Amino acid sequence: MEKVKDFFDTWVKSQENFREDWIGTAKKLQQTLFGQGSATAGSSAAPGHEFVNIYNSWMAAVVNALKETGDTDVDVIKETLSKAFSSSNAYTKLYEVWLPLFKAIQEKTFSGDVDKDVVDPAKYKEVIDKIFGLSSPEAILEFYDQIAKLMQTFGVSARGFVEPWADAIQKNAKTLPQFAEGRPESLMNIFHNVFAAFDNTFGRIFHVPAVGKDREKVELLLRSFDDISIYLAKNTEYQHRMYVTGLTAMEEVIKTIARKIKDQEEIKNFDEFFDLWLDTNEKAYYALFQTKEFSQMQGELTDASLSVRKHFFKLMELYLYDFPIALRSEMDDLYKTIYDLKKKVKVLEQQIKHLSAQEVAA
Amino acid sequence: MKTPFMTFDTKTIIRELGEVNRKLIRGTETLTEVDEIDVGTAPKELVYEEDKLRLYHYKQEGAVTCRVPVLIVYALVNRQYMLDLQPDRSIVRNLLQHGMDLYIIDWGYPTKADMYLTLDDYINGYLNACVDFVRERTKRAKINLMGVCQGGTFSAIYASLYPEKIKNLVTLVTPIDFSTDDALLFSWSKKMNADSLVDAYRIIPGDFLNAGFLMLMPFTLNIRKYLDMLDVLEDKEKLLNFLRMEKWIFDSPGQAGECLRQFIKDCYQDNKLVKGELKVGARTIDLKNITMPLLNIYASGDHLVPPSSSKPLNNLVGTTDKVLYEFKGGHIGVFVGSKSQKELAPTIAQWLHERAGGETVRNTPLRPEQPQMKAIKSAKREQSERSRGSSKREQSGAKKEKTQGRRDKKG
Numbered sequence: 001m002e003k004v005k006d007f008f009d010t011w012v013k014s015q016e017n018f019r020e021d022w023i024g025t026a027k028k029l030q031q032t033l034f035g036q037g038s039a040t041a042g043s044s045a046a047p048g049h050e051f052v053n054i055y056n057s058w059m060a061a062v063v064n065a066l067k068e069t070g071d072t073d074v075d076v077i078k079e080t081l082s083k084a085f086s087s088s089n090a091y092t093k094l095y096e097v098w099l100p101l102f103k104a105i106q107e108k109t110f111s112g113d114v115d116k117d118v119v120d121p122a123k124y125k126e127v128i129d130k131i132f133g134l135s136s137p138e139a140i141l142e143f144y145d146q147i148a149k150l151m152q153t154f155g156v157s158a159r160g161f162v163e164p165w166a167d168a169i170q171k172n173a174k175t176l177p178q179f180a181e182g183r184p185e186s187l188m189n190i191f192h193n194v195f196a197a198f199d200n201t202f203g204r205i206f207h208v209p210a211v212g213k214d215r216e217k218v219e220l221l222l223r224s225f226d227d228i229s230i231y232l233a234k235n236t237e238y239q240h241r242m243y244v245t246g247l248t249a250m251e252e253v254i255k256t257i258a259r260k261i262k263d264q265e266e267i268k269n270f271d272e273f274f275d276l277w278l279d280t281n282e283k284a285y286y287a288l289f290q291t292k293e294f295s296q297m298q299g300e301l302t303d304a305s306l307s308v309r310k311h312f313f314k315l316m317e318l319y320l321y322d323f324p325i326a327l328r329s330e331m332d333d334l335y336k337t338i339y340d341l342k343k344k345v346k347v348l349e350q351q352i353k354h355l356s357a358q359e360v361a362a
Numbered sequence: 363m364k365t366p367f368m369t370f371d372t373k374t375i376i377r378e379l380g381e382v383n384r385k386l387i388r389g390t391e392t393l394t395e396v397d398e399i400d401v402g403t404a405p406k407e408l409v410y411e412e413d414k415l416r417l418y419h420y421k422q423e424g425a426v427t428c429r430v431p432v433l434i435v436y437a438l439v440n441r442q443y444m445l446d447l448q449p450d451r452s453i454v455r456n457l458l459q460h461g462m463d464l465y466i467i468d469w470g471y472p473t474k475a476d477m478y479l480t481l482d483d484y485i486n487g488y489l490n491a492c493v494d495f496v497r498e499r500t501k502r503a504k505i506n507l508m509g510v511c512q513g514g515t516f517s518a519i520y521a522s523l524y525p526e527k528i529k530n531l532v533t534l535v536t537p538i539d540f541s542t543d544d545a546l547l548f549s550w551s552k553k554m555n556a557d558s559l560v561d562a563y564r565i566i567p568g569d570f571l572n573a574g575f576l577m578l579m580p581f582t583l584n585i586r587k588y589l590d591m592l593d594v595l596e597d598k599e600k601l602l603n604f605l606r607m608e609k610w611i612f613d614s615p616g617q618a619g620e621c622l623r624q625f626i627k628d629c630y631q632d633n634k635l636v637k638g639e640l641k642v643g644a645r646t647i648d649l650k651n652i653t654m655p656l657l658n659i660y661a662s663g664d665h666l667v668p669p670s671s672s673k674p675l676n677n678l679v680g681t682t683d684k685v686l687y688e689f690k691g692g693h694i695g696v697f698v699g700s701k702s703q704k705e706l707a708p709t710i711a712q713w714l715h716e717r718a719g720g721e722t723v724r725n726t727p728l729r730p731e732q733p734q735m736k737a738i739k740s741a742k743r744e745q746s747e748r749s750r751g752s753s754k755r756e757q758s759g760a761k762k763e764k765t766q767g768r769r770d771k772k773g
Contacts, residue, residue, distance in 0.1 A: 076609045077393055083588045084386055084595075091382055091589060131584050132577075270378045282581045289546050289577070299553030306555070306562040313562075331474065332564070339478040342413070346487070 091274060128246040217318050224311040231304040238301050241288070249284035253277050382592060389595020396598070399605045402443030404454045406466070410495045414470030415488050417495060420458055427461025428714055429721040430529050431500050433492060434466040435520075437512035438484070438621070439571060441613050442468055444697050445510070447606050451698045456707030462714065465496050467513075471615040477564040479618040481519075481625065482643035489520050493527055504529035504654075506714055511535050511667060511693075512625075515635070518675060519642055522651040530717045532657045532710055535693055537667045538649075538675040541633045544668035546578050551630035559626075560619035568614025575611075578665060607698070636674065652679035655717045657710065659687045659696070666693040685713065 267273050288294050317327045410417035436442035446454040496505050507528050509517025514536025521528045543549045576583050594600035634640035640647040660672035676686045691699050715722050
């Protein structure tokens with residue numbers, strides 16, 4: 001009897017662990033894929049927000065003070081304040097990025113040629129990350145850690161079938177930083193290797209006839225990871241394109257400055273330089289965004305992220321199936337029924353109205 | 363001799379950066395003094411509701427000089443209070459001052475229970491119910507319809523389905539021809555997998571759409587705008603105006619999945635409205651059924667709904683009384699720009715007064731000196747000249763409409 005109790009305790013515990021890991025993964029997924037929950041484009045939670053951090057506690061105090069007033073518009077004010085900090089952070093960071101150039105000009109060592117060494121590309125990347133809310137390699141690594149954890153938990157409840165795969169993910173995740181160096185294919189390769197390894201070892205077991213929901217879950221989980229690998233490959237390609245455009249714009253800024261030096265034109269203050277930088281970038285990105293290739297790439301990236309979301313929700317449903325709660329698909333059915341009934345009621349109401357009008361007329 | 367390049371040194375840069383931070387800190391004090399970001403303050407009463415939709419009637423404090431009521435139809439994206447964002451920049455207040463009787467639809471915030479709502483539900487259902495309500499309430503067979511942005515598309519579709527209920531149609535910055543690639547949203551939407559989007563979300567979050575809007579001008583909208591704000595942070599009134607706009611921008615209702623699916627696929631991707639192939643409910647939309655007078659207003663510098671998408675409407679409708687009106691500004695400027703306050707509302711009011719079929723208190727132009735009316739008069743003159751010299755088929759207001767000046771700043 002004791003053993004039976006232990007069995008159920010373990011079973012419940014593994015369900016709880018899975019759920020907790022799942023929630024953690026879902027949060028990371030949202031933050032990484034959709035910029036929701038914390039990081040939106042240009043928000044204070046985007047990567048590279050050291051400047052904002054300085055003010056975080058002070059800002060929190062201000063926001064709390066606002067909350068105490070019972071102001072219903074506190075979110076707008078809070079968000080605006082956060083964006084103001086974020087923008088001034090970008091402004092300051094930009095100064096940091098271009099400082100070597102300013103020094104070179106003042107020390108008359110600036111040759112006027114486009115010289116990437118004059119600006120640190122890594123720092124420049126931080127500015128671009130901030131503006132577009134792009135994921136840093138660290139964020140993606142963190143996401144992978146979470147997935148690996150989820151896999152391990154799942155592995156326990158599936159009698160360790162998938163543990164080796166989870167190990168493989170963890171090991172490969174450590175090699176991920178290379179993707180930031182502009183090799184879109186690297187992620188895809190890593191994941192296909194993992195899938196191949198898995199298939200050659202534990203994957204075979206799933207080729208046997210149906211073994212119930214567990215098999216369905218594992219298959220869906222595999223599908224989800226495949227989706228993630230596609231998403232990450234697309235995301236890498238997308239980010240790479242964004243960085244390349246940023247670097248092209250940076251070179252354009254340097255060229256413009258070189259031209260101004262040659263023409264003995266004056267830049268009076270940092271604001272003016274900031275405007276030059278901003279306009280050059282806006283133009284460069286607008287040109288990129290206008291291309292059919294970009295629309296295509298953005299469409300595919302969105303599609304890939306939506307596939308991940310869709311399969312994760314499906315998997316979630318499978319896992320929650322045994323619990324006494326209404327599932328998403330069940331709610332969808334209910335909404336559909338309500339929608340259809342409402343339509344019918346409205347038609348009937350109209351018919352009654354017309355009949356009443358006809359009776360009055362008669 | 364020109365001044366040497368980069369006259370600023372490290373000290374001045376540091377001073378500039380310090381100044382930015384000083385403004386930020388001092389401005390924060392002003393932010394804490396903001397009690398409420400009030401928007402949509404023109405007095406109005408709720409007169410009809412159905413599901414999440416609300417229909418409001420604006421209180422007319424003066425005299426109603428144009429007795430044919432106007433029903434304003436805003437887009438499903440963002441909120442209708444853009445037309446009454448702040449008291450001194452309010453098309454609504456302005457139209458009221460010009461003697462109009464106004465109703466406005468608030469579509470509400472859809473929840474998952476609304477995910478199955480289709481274009482048919484919005485147009486043949488909700489919009490039709492509002493039109494009928496206003497007709498019954500004012501005891502008029504026909505009313506005026508004024509559609510804004512996507513609300514303009516809905517209004518054009520509605521007017522083609524129920525021409526017997528619409529006296530005059532006014533469209534503002536309205537997308538009609540979706541084949542254009544003059545605006546990023548149009549080209550991006552063509553590559554969007556609407557099925558995946560709807561299947562994954564059901565109700566597409568406003569944040570999702572906002573992320574797309576911010577990408578249109580990422581540096582301006584994410585950085586410059588907030589740095590520019592620092593200059594007004596210490597002025598409470600100016601700051602409030604900034605915050606009102608911020609509130610509107612990020613107050614984005616989710617989109618009912620089925621409706622958005624159809625709008626993306628049938629309009630953005632297949633351009634069915636222009637091709638005469640769009641089906642709403644059981645009927646196919648033929649814009650030629652728009653036989654009532656049409657005032658089609660577009661913004662020359664609109665980066666969300668480019669002129670190339672709005673202008674073709676005048677070529678597609680069946681009416682001969684049609685005016686294509688160019689506003690020199692951007693998409694948002696149409697509603698809140700100081701120029702639009704002086705120009706657009708009086709123009710619309712006058713145009714509607716002239717087409718009220720005798721149901722006006724006075725028929726004389728309200729502001730005879732408005733330069734903008736010259737554009738309408740000239741368009742009308744042009745139209746009558748054309749109708750004298752050519753077939754009716756060629757009486758397009760859009761085709762030969764003069765453009766007025768240079769392209770303005772982006773909205």
